Each structure stands twice: as structure tokens, then as C-alpha cells.
Amino acid sequence: MGLIGRVSSGRSSLCSAFLGLIPHFYPGEFTGSLIVDGLSVNDSSIAKLSTHVGLVFQSPVNQLSGAGTTVEEELAFGLENLGVPHSEMVRRVNEMLKLIGLTSFRKRSPFELSGGQQQKVAIASVLIMDPKVLVMDEPTAQLDPLGSRLVFDFIKKLTKRGITIILNTQDINQLAEFADRVLVMDNGMIVRDGTARDVLTDINCLNSHGINPSDLTLLSSELKKRGLYKGHLCLTMRDAELMVKKVIKK
Amino acid sequence: MPKVILLSYVDRDSFIHNLNPLAKLLALFCAVLLCFLMPGFVYNLIMFSFVIPLAFIAKVNWMVFRTLRFLTILLVIIFVIQGFFYPLAKVPLIVLPFGFTLWEDGLFNAAVICSRLLAMAVYGFLFVLTTHPGDLVSALRHIKSLKIPFSFGYIIISTLQVIPRVQLQIATIIEAQKSRGLETKGNLINRLRSYLPLVGPLFSGGVQQAIERSMALEARAFSADTKKTNYRATVMRSLDKIIMLLLVIVSITVVILTRLY
Numbered sequence: 162m163g164l165i166g167r168v169s170s171g172r173s174s175l176c177s178a179f180l181g182l183i184p185h186f187y188p189g190e191f192t193g194s195l196i197v198d199g200l201s202v203n204d205s206s207i208a209k210l211s212t213h214v215g216l217v218f219q220s221p222v223n224q225l226s227g228a229g230t231t232v233e234e235e236l237a238f239g240l241e242n243l244g245v246p247h248s249e250m251v252r253r254v255n256e257m258l259k260l261i262g263l264t265s266f267r268k269r270s271p272f273e274l275s276g277g278q279q280q281k282v283a284i285a286s287v288l289i290m291d292p293k294v295l296v297m298d299e300p301t302a303q304l305d306p307l308g309s310r311l312v313f314d315f316i317k318k319l320t321k322r323g324i325t326i327i328l329n330t331q332d333i334n335q336l337a338e339f340a341d342r343v344l345v346m347d348n349g350m351i352v353r354d355g356t357a358r359d360v361l362t363d364i365n366c367l368n369s370h371g372i373n374p375s376d377l378t379l380l381s382s383e384l385k386k387r388g389l390y391k392g393h394l395c396l397t398m399r400d401a402e403l404m405v406k407k408v409i410k411k
Numbered sequence: 412m413p414k415v416i417l418l419s420y421v422d423r424d425s426f427i428h429n430l431n432p433l434a435k436l437l438a439l440f441c442a443v444l445l446c447f448l449m450p451g452f453v454y455n456l457i458m459f460s461f462v463i464p465l466a467f468i469a470k471v472n473w474m475v476f477r478t479l480r481f482l483t484i485l486l487v488i489i490f491v492i493q494g495f496f497y498p499l500a501k502v503p504l505i506v507l508p509f510g511f512t513l514w515e516d517g518l519f520n521a522a523v524i525c526s527r528l529l530a531m532a533v534y535g536f537l538f539v540l541t542t543h544p545g546d547l548v549s550a551l552r553h554i555k556s557l558k559i560p561f562s563f564g565y566i567i568i569s570t571l572q573v574i575p576r577v578q579l580q581i582a583t584i585i586e587a588q589k590s591r592g593l594e595t596k597g598n599l600i601n602r603l604r605s606y607l608p609l610v611g612p613l614f615s616g617g618v619q620q621a622i623e624r625s626m627a628l629e630a631r632a633f634s635a636d637t638k639k640t641n642y643r644a645t646v647m648r649s650l651d652k653i654i655m656l657l658l659v660i661v662s663i664t665v666v667i668l669t670r671l672y
Binding site: 177182 | 418420422543545564565568569572573576620623624625626627628629630631632633634635636637638639640641642643644
């Protein structure tokens, strides 16, 4: 599920709330209720919520706990805190290393890795705790294009794992490829909730809330305006392929 | 700003590395005790040279002498001060003009002090090279009576790792400011004055980092009150217990023997 909105629309706050950082970490008022995987955020501790919700932040290096001198120790840190037995820890660490493709890096210091690799380690470090929901708050914002690509491909891989992924991002192009559902936020409120196709091709809605539609959608919209194309607005590359074929046929 | 490596531990698969940290701690304790209890300086030097085969067994080889670089000046100062100003001096060695006398007892005392320093430095560093701080805390936590909390291990390791990173960041910020015309020449006062505006951003950046890191810790269930387990497992094998026993026996024997002769 994608979470989009202009800057300061409250997306990061919502992401933090999923883990219970709001209200348990950031002091303040909390009205209403937020229930994640059956747990009420208000009534559950962050530690309890962390086994159901994984939260990944923007900054790759600041998410390294510093408790692990090697990548494998960093991955195991969450499990150590939960008191998971040693053999199970080893099994899960090996699985995660394979998943992020860093098995050969297992004995390296996590601080030596590139930003993209560090972010993958950060994601794996929460994924290893087996949450049902993975919330990612602009995970590629502080990465260079290569690192961004690395993490983006990894997230795509994750969508096949059967966990719920909530991705807060400014990059509509990312969401267009694999989001099922999209939430639009503005001014601290959820203003639109629908399927990815409905929301992301609704150019008026996006523009009125300060979001730039994806390049493909804009392209198809322009072509439509000039009467060169009469089909649906494009979202994914597949749509674009079909559209180009249709346009060329004319 | 040079980057300081605070985590001196080197990962090797050696007999010494595989010893329980408590055994190594006891060994260090015995070494220190010995160099204070053994008379004279010759025994200390012998013990000092014993570290060489141990260092090779530990596969760290000559690294164990890295700390000695910092000691050389101190050793020279000790010889000079003790040599000239030893209070209980009775036997002069060389009488110099201007009333300075180099005392033999003074030099002997200097030799004793320096030999102790040398022995402690190398054995201490061997300990640091072969013992991972996390393992040490984890082994200490097995001694229930000490009641060392889990967070203790985290504090030590994260401090050792994060500080060099922060130093790097500070260096980067200073470089960036230099490229914008920060005055790095001139006398001390001027330089300090030009660094002053950087303090604010550095601190707020540091605080921001700390906040982000603590959120990441929360996301890893750091504040869960379950019984923690360790990925790096330390075990007390019977081999470790035997070695600890041997250490005590040998130390006592050596002290007695060296004091008798």
C-alpha cells in the first residue's frame, strides 16, 4: 500500500504511529484509536508492537543500532532483545542474509557498507522479527540512484512474501509499479483511499494535494488531450507499452 | 581530524580468542599482580617477552606492541625523573656539574617502574585484541551476583563504534565549511572563533542522530523486558576452568619462587 502526500502532510507521523512511537516515544495528544494487526497502539508497548510491525526509516546509517560489529550481529540484534533461542537466531540470520544478498558480507562491519546495502540491512533487521506489517518511511530518500535501485528492487522482491507493506514515498513512479492500494494525505488527514490505479491516474486529485503524477500518467494524459490516444491513463510500463502500440498503429 | 579506531578487537580463530573472556580477564589480572609482586625488574622483562609467543598463538603477531609507541616518551621521562630525583637515593652513579647527580638506585627504581608499565601495556593490549567487548560483558553477565544489565554491553559497543563515525562527520562538516571560506589559519583565538558557529549545527545534528538511532532501537524491541539471548555465545568450557585454575596456581608459585631467591 502506498502512502503519498505533500511535505508535512502527516505521512511520517502516521508511519511512526503504526509502531506506537506516537504516542509512546513522542509525547503529545492522541485522539481516536489505531489498531494494527489486532493490537491497539495506545495500549500496547512499542516492544510488543515491534513483533507485529516493522518500521524502516529514511537514514540508512542512523538505523544501524551500533550493537553489532558485524552485519550478522546487526541482523540478530532484534532477536537478541526478544530472547529468541540461539539456534533459531542463526537460522533466521542466514535466511535474511540470503534474502538481501549479503551473505558474503556477513562478517563485515555494517558501517563499511554503501547506503543502499545499509538500508537493506536495516530492512532485514526488522523483517527478521517476522512482523506481519512492514512500514517504510521514505526508505530511498537519502540514497544515491544506485542505492535507491538496490532497495527498490529488494522491496519489489518483498511484495511476494505475503506481508503487508506500507510504503511512504514521494516517488510515484516507484508506487506505480507494484502498489495495490494508495492513501493520499494532506494536512494531517487521509483525503483519498482507493486502488492504486484509481488514485494514481486521478491527475486532478493528485495535483490538488500537491503531488506530481508519474511521468507515464502525465504522458498518456498529454497524448489524450491532443486526441492521439483514447484509452485509460497509464500507470505501469505495461500500460505504456500498450498505449504506444495503439498510438503508433494510427 | 584523524579517524580513531576505538574497537581494537581483531577477529581471529585462535586458541586465545576462543578462551572464555573471564579466563582472559583473570590472566590479565594475574599478569598485573605478578609484575607488582615480583621483585626487581628482570622478572617483569621476562614476563614481557613471554607475550611474544602468546601473541603468535593468538595470531595477532606484532600488533601487540602497537601501544608501546605511546609509552616511549613516558619511559624516558620516568628514567630522567627517577634517575635524578629519587628521594631515597644513596648510591650515586655519575656526578654531573651544576649539582645534578644520577643515582643508581634511582635508575634501578625507574627500571622497575618501566618494566611494570611495559608488561601491563602489552598484556593489556593482548587482552583487548583478543576479547570482543560484547563477549566480555556477556560473560560478566553470567556472574549473576554482579547484576550487570543488558544495556551495559550495548553502551560499550555502540560507543566504540559510533564515536569514530561522528568524528568523520565532524571532519566532513569542517571540510565543507572550509570550502565556504572558514578561516583555518591564524592564531588559536581566531580559529576557535571561526569554529564557534559550527557548534550549534553539530550539536543539533548529533541530537537528531541520537533520536533517530533510539527510534531504530525501539523498532528492534530494545525496551522489551524479556530475558535476552546472545548471538555471540560465550561458554565456560571445562578447558577454561582448568586454565583459570592453572593461572592461579602458577601465579602463586611464581610469586613465592621469585621472592625466595
